[in-house]
Amino acid sequence: MGGEGLVGRRAGLDAAMEDERAWPAGSPWVREAMAALPRDAFAPERLWRWDGRAYVPVERAVDPEGWAGELFTGVHDAAVTQVRGGLPSSSLSAPAVVADMLDSLRLEPGHRVWDVGTGQGWTAALAAWRAGPGRVVSTEVDEGLADFARARLAAAGLDAEVVVADASGTGVPGGGQVDRLHATYAVEAVPWTWVEAVRPGGRIVYPWGRLGHVALTVAEDGKSATGWVQGLAQFMADRRGPAPTPAGHAAYTAVRGTAEPDSERLLKRNLAPLDENWDLRFALRVAVPDVVLLTGRDEDGVNAWVHDGDRSWAALAARGDGTVALYQGGPRRLGDAVAAAWDEWEELGRPDRYDYGITVTPDAQWAWQCSPNGPRWPIAQPAP
Structure with a gap:
């Protein structure tokens, strides 16, 4: 698909986000960043479409309209970018969810950011656009994806580091602490190393298991992190964890x-x-x-x-x-x-999703309703 066609697709996505009120009013920079760094600039030449029985490839060179259609289906639709064993293993996340999570991150210029799960590099790019040169480090376990993301970040003129590493049990690449941690894959329980990696008062935004995403604030003493559910989201699961339970x-x-x-x-x-x-x-x-x-x-x-x-x-x-x-x-x-x-x-009075939150400590994690001291449900700790 030519540049003019993609320009129209981008404009249509922007308008659809506006119609759905998906652009965060408190973070106008997100809309500006997505305009400067459109998702097609971080998409591989092959995407994958579910045909009702299996995922089939959609090649840009063969079917440019179909390829663009997978990228710009709707504001709540992810584009599958990698399939392994017949199941999706990486994707460009839905634009509305990306915008919501970046809004929840409360990212400011100059913040140091750890982007966990680079994928194609789009969220790392958006964070780097906001935080500034040399302020974002991103980790990815898949060396091929890491190489792809580095190339796309460089093509966009962004100074963001991509490191091949497993983020589940290590600290920030390069050491020290960050102001913000943004995860792009789902975890049921937060690794305590993530909390230790974020300075007191800093934010951790991550997809929680099968449904929902959460924003935690690290306590001033660094001994806990707590925060509210921000909305619904479905993301790829942690590759290093147990296989996700199929949903069909x-x-x-x-x-x-x-x-x-x-x-x-x-x-x-x-x-x-x-x-x-x-x-x-x-x-x-x-x-x-x-x-x-x-x-x-x-x-x-x-x-x-x-x-x-x-x-x-x-x-x-x-x-x-x-x-x-x-x-x-x-x-x-x-x-x-x-x-x-x-x-x-x-x-409990039929609480909605925004009435729930999560608290993380070194020894326990739990979901709660209305307040951290209200009704609670335990979350299984991650394996060491």
Whole structure:
């Protein structure tokens, strides 16, 4: 696709961000940076499209319109840039999420920034545009991606360092502390080394597990970090951690297999909120974080399927009369766990996603509702 076509695509994305009110009013620099450093300037020549069965390559040289379409689908859509073993392993994140996370970072000129997970280098570039020359260091475990990002950063005339390193258990490359840490891949628990890497009063913004992104502020004594959920986001998982639990129906079928339920009962419950209410979905994610929840509709209403990626599963089938048949199997009663977490959310007054936060200490991490001293749910610590 020629330059004129890309200019139009960029203008369309800018307008769509405006229409969706996705440009952060408190950080007007984000819009300026994205105009100066458009996402297509950091996209590889091959992108990947889901065709309903598998990810297929979209080559810029062969299908320039299709390639540009993958980049500029919508403000909430990521562009898959790498596939391994049939699954996405890197992407250019959705523009609206990138803007929201950079706004949450509260980045100022002169700040020293650790960008964790370079990928194609776009977020490192945006941070460098704001922070200034020599103020951003980015780490990436994939040497090929690191090389690609270095080339794109250099082509954009930006002075930002890219280091091949695993950020999960090390300090800032070059030593010392940074003012801001921005992670581009999802972690369930924050490595304590990240907190140690950020000065007291500094900010850590990261995608939290399967859903949501969080902004933490490091305490003045450096012994904890705490902060609020900023919004919903789905990112690639940490490559060095356990494999993410697949989210599709095939994963549920793999867990259940041909097993018959060993527990059956009726519930009086309307499952429609599971399909429609993302605040409820987020509350369930907080209370039962390892559970994958799927929904679907038929003539009797909304149905749900639940699994933990291991051996436990549950199916909730609407009966069309205001009741639901709950079938469960495996060592855990996941349907009961989801129902109990739903009841707890109701008892708490149906809080929304922005009513939750996270606290991190050297020995424990937990999610909380309304305040760090309010209702809390433990987060499993990362392995050493």
